[in-house]
Amino acid sequence: MNFWEKAFPLVGTLRGYQKDQLRGDITAGVTTAVMLIPQGMAYAMLAGLPPIVGLYSALVPPLLYAFLGTSRQLSVGPVAMDSLLVAAGVGAIAQTGTDEYVAAAVLLALMVGAIQLLMGILRMGFLVNFLSQPVISGFTSAAALIIGLSQFKHILGVSMKNSPNVFGLLAQIFEKAGEVQFETLLIGGVAIAMLVTMKKKAPKIPAALLAVSIGAVIVWAANLEGKVAIVGTVPAGLPDMRVPPLDWELMKTLLPSAITIALVAFMESIAVSQTYARKNNYTVRPSRELVALGFSNLAGSLFQGYPVTGGFSRTAVNAQAGAKTNLAALLTSVIIGVALLFLTPLFYFLPKAVLAAIIVTAVFGLIDLNEVVRLKKIKRSDLLLLAGTFAATLSLGIIQGIGLGVGASLLWFVVRTTRPHVAVLGRVPGTTHFRNVRRNRGLTTYQGVIAVRMDAQFYFGNVTFLKETLSSLEGEMPEPLQAVIMDASAINNLDSSAESALRELRDGYESRGVQFYLTGVKGPVFDVLESSGLAGAFGASCRCLSVHEAIHLLGAEPRDPIELTSDETEPGGVERAGSSAHL
Numbered sequence: 001m002n003f004w005e006k007a008f009p010l011v012g013t014l015r016g017y018q019k020d021q022l023r024g025d026i027t028a029g030v031t032t033a034v035m036l037i038p039q040g041m042a043y044a045m046l047a048g049l050p051p052i053v054g055l056y057s058a059l060v061p062p063l064l065y066a067f068l069g070t071s072r073q074l075s076v077g078p079v080a081m082d083s084l085l086v087a088a089g090v091g092a093i094a095q096t097g098t099d100e101y102v103a104a105a106v107l108l109a110l111m112v113g114a115i116q117l118l119m120g121i122l123r124m125g126f127l128v129n130f131l132s133q134p135v136i137s138g139f140t141s142a143a144a145l146i147i148g149l150s151q152f153k154h155i156l157g158v159s160m161k162n163s164p165n166v167f168g169l170l171a172q173i174f175e176k177a178g179e180v181q182f183e184t185l186l187i188g189g190v191a192i193a194m195l196v197t198m199k200k201k202a203p204k205i206p207a208a209l210l211a212v213s214i215g216a217v218i219v220w221a222a223n224l225e226g227k228v229a230i231v232g233t234v235p236a237g238l239p240d241m242r243v244p245p246l247d248w249e250l251m252k253t254l255l256p257s258a259i260t261i262a263l264v265a266f267m268e269s270i271a272v273s274q275t276y277a278r279k280n281n282y283t284v285r286p287s288r289e290l291v292a293l294g295f296s297n298l299a300g301s302l303f304q305g306y307p308v309t310g311g312f313s314r315t316a317v318n319a320q321a322g323a324k325t326n327l328a329a330l331l332t333s334v335i336i337g338v339a340l341l342f343l344t345p346l347f348y349f350l351p352k353a354v355l356a357a358i359i360v361t362a363v364f365g366l367i368d369l370n371e372v373v374r375l376k377k378i379k380r381s382d383l384l385l386l387a388g389t390f391a392a393t394l395s396l397g398i399i400q401g402i403g404l405g406v407g408a409s410l411l412w413f414v415v416r417t418t419r420p421h422v423a424v425l426g427r428v429p430g431t432t433h434f435r436n437v438r439r440n441r442g443l444t445t446y447q448g449v450i451a452v453r454m455d456a457q458f459y460f461g462n463v464t465f466l467k468e469t470l471s472s473l474e475g476e477m478p479e480p481l482q483a484v485i486m487d488a489s490a491i492n493n494l495d496s497s498a499e500s501a502l503r504e505l506r507d508g509y510e511s512r513g514v515q516f517y518l519t520g521v522k523g524p525v526f527d528v529l530e531s532s533g534l535a536g537a538f539g540a541s542c543r544c545l546s547v548h549e550a551i552h553l554l555g556a557e558p559r560d561p562i563e564l565t566s567d568e569t570e571p572g573g574v575e576r577a578g579s580s581a582h583l
Contacts, residue, residue, distance in 0.1 A: 029330070031321040040054035046359050047082075056239045059333060071310070072280065075310060080147055084146065089260075109300050111258035117298065119262070135385060151356035151360050154352045160176065219349040233348060239305075265308075421454075429443075458493070499529065506534075
């Protein structure tokens with residue numbers, strides 16, 4: 001791969017471009033543009049911005065991504081999640097609809113782009129791993145409800161104040177029930193019914209474009225201007241190129257929102273791009289995707305756009321329409337430019353209720369009930385994390401919700417690593433294999449011997465837990481302790497605190513005449529033991545390859561095979577029984 005292909009993946013794609021790919025790229029480019037025009041305007045309105053800003057945001061970013069991105073199907077532009085985060089972040093410092101609000105949103109795009117670009121250069125794509133799936137699912141479902149309810153003011157034809165939580169929105173909807181504008185409600189309701197029906201019955205037809213076209217014609221033909229809120233005059237022409245004013249105090253205020261949007265946008269984009277890369281047999285490069293998204297947002301801010309990313313629904317449409325390369329994205333950008341130059345007068349009579357209907361039908365599909373059912377079956381702790389993030393987002397707001405969700409996820413991770421799973425081991429009869437006596441029946445244990453395996457890295461956070469576990473197990477023994485065998489095969493890291501703990505355990509056991517064995521020690525762990533001199537102190541007792549070898553050296557006498565019937569687990573991570581052959 002030469003410099004140009006590495007810097008601009010599209011160059012490498014074009015070198016091997018085939019004629020039969022062109023038809024699919026043209027079809028996909030046109031189809032996605034037709035979908036993006038009404039979506040971009042709708043999502044800009046969701047962000048509290050004039051609809052034209054959505055078209056500006058759909059113009060340059062896809063063009064930059066087409067040259068720099070490694071996904072061949074990803075459609076970059078305004079999306080619901082980013083729009084809501086923009087509304088939450090900018091709405092706290094400026095009044096919706098003002099020039100200050102628009103300027104802050106454009107500056108936010110510049111900051112998001114700079115953060116993503118820096119993350120890409122530093123190869124920090126791994127940071128998105130801190131957004132666990134339960135947190136994402138809980139946050140997305142709650143955000144979808146807030147997004148949908150925030151658009152009811154346009155569907156009902158009433159004025160409502162922005163609220164960061166769902167309860168404030170619901171309260172206002174009930175308060176304004178007597179002020180509902182009938183024509184607006186009818187248009188919005190019919191648009192929602194039309195979009196939902198066409199999605200099920202005719203998914204290939206551009207329902208959003210059809211809805212805005214019919215809505216605009218109805219407003220014009222029925223002379224509803226003045227009764228129904230419409231988009232009104234949309235500036236024609238391409239946006240001017242200018243650098244957003246760099247207000248440092250404003251940037252400090254926007255920084256938490258910029259970091260949140262940068263991470264959430266990358267998460268959404270990389271998730272969908274990897275999905276279609278697997279389907280089409282190629283690879284996307286996460287750090288390179290950060291660079292591409294960073295440049296896309298930076299360029300978009302120079303042309304008065306707000307933060308963008310790759311969207312789930314548009315990417316699906318782009319792929320289904322036949323996109324084979326990023327030429328489809330180039331064509332999409334060109335069509336958006338043509339619309340800005342020549343088609344903006346057609347948007348004048350477009351009712352805002354139809355744009356709100358597009359948003360409502362799009363975001364309510366993000367509510368993931370299947371994930372709730374799945375987690376209930378496989379991992380209750382993850383379900384609690386999802387529920388906590390969902391509740392926090394609904395009650396506190398978008399940015400606070402995802403912040404608390406990530407914090408809770410990290411806290412739970414710390415708790416789990418400080419109280420890891422510890423298995424008490426017994427030998428499978430007729431073999432040299434040792435398994436968890438709490439999960440398997442009929443295993444052989446040995447008189448005066450504790451054999452355990454800790455399934456985690458051994459570090460300062462779980463040192464005390466291991467000591468307490470060994471002490472507890474010794475207290476349960478029917479005879480005096482003669483030896484402790486610690487299977488270290490699942491330990492891949494050892495810090496200085498853990499090394500000190502092993503030294504204390506060994507010295508303490510030796511002073512009592514109890515032998516302490518480490519078996520199955522991995523290379524990186526043995527390196528720490530050797531450099532500290534502890535390997536020499538252990539001698540042959542830390543060079544056994546298996547628990548069986550240590551038992552053989554001890555010459556320990558077996559107890560009668562144990563039969564456990566309960567499958568409960570005691571607190572503290574030490575499992576107390578089971579009936580299937582698990583480790």
